[in-house]
Amino acid sequence: MLAIFKNGLVNPPKELHSPASIQLASDRFKTCEETLKEFLSANPNNGFSLGFVDKAILAYAPPTSQPRLFCGVDDVYCTFLGNLNNLCNLNKQYGLSKGGNEAMFVIEAYRTLRDRSPIPAHQVLKELDGAFGFVIYDHKYGIVFAALGADKSVNLFWGVAADGSVMISDNVALVKASCRKSFAPFPPGCMYHSDRGLISFEHPMHKMKAMPRIDSEGTMCGAYFAVDAYSKTNSMPRVGSAANWATWG
Incomplete structure (x- = not known):
């Protein structure tokens, strides 16, 4: 999978930028569009991409090894890597279809918590039992939300391209192609929200x-x-409506 979020939509931690990338600016590195073409050319029969004007690009290809899913509901899109051992119980707990897969659960749980639930995001993510990583793009609200399980069975990488775009992928070669030295493994047991930044769930x-x-x-x-x-935060995580998956603080 490959997610590209254009400059301004996502504000990654400043430490993700490497000074070496500026020094290497004269070297030939691929643009985000070239990296996308490389991804699609490597999956000519079953890969596809979705573009959102000047905001984001999502690309997906069915898995060849570890499980990987993609789906979209009402302008919310999710790529899910891995699997959840307690998916049936989670679907039941959140009143969702028992036949839904992991990506569908993450989207529906996100939408439910975004719109009407006071449950904080970190509490929900701690209930997920399994090896997982996912990236959500909520096009309507302009929100990017990514998370990676703590067991390190699934890998994600993120980086900052030359044009300021943020790239997230399970393929480190794709990220390095456009981000030079400004990339790193996404930290296990953590979630990132485009408005609120990086936090350990x-x-x-x-x-x-x-x-x-x-x-x-x-x-x-x-x-x-x-x-x-x-080092601890100055206050307890919120438990009111402002602490949901869309706007936790």
């Missing part, structure tokens, strides 16, 4: 810290993010 009271990454050539890359066990 495993340890929501603790702040995130950026850890420098040096590649095999000794060049500074985009930072890896981890929970700061010694």
Whole structure:
């Protein structure tokens, strides 16, 4: 899968930018559009992409190894990697169709919590049992929401391209092609919201810290993010309507 969010829609942590990318600006790196073409050419029979004017591009191809799903409901789109062991119970808990898959559950749970539930996002994500990662794009509200399970069985990577676009993919080569050194693994046990930033849903009271990454050539890359066990947020996570999946703070 490949998600490209144009400059301004997503504001990633500043540490994801690597100074080395500026120094390498004269080198030939692929534009986001070229990386998208590479993704589609690698999947000529079953790959596809969706474009949202100047906001976002989502590309998907059916899995060859680990499970991967894509679906969209009422202008909310989700790519889901992995599987949930407790999907049946979750569908029942949220009053959803028992025949729905993981991507459908994530979308419906997101929409339910966005519109009318006071349950905070980190609490919902901690209820997901399994190996998972997902990216949601809510086109109507201009929201990007991504999360990765804590067990490290599924990998996601994110980076900042030369034009400021943010790319997210399970294929690190695609991200590196356009983001130069400004990329990093998406941190396990964490969620990212385009308005509220990066937070650990495993340890929501603790702040995130950026850890420098040096590649095999000794060049500074985009930072890896981890929970700061010694630093906590100033207040408890909200539990009111302002703490749902759309606007938690």
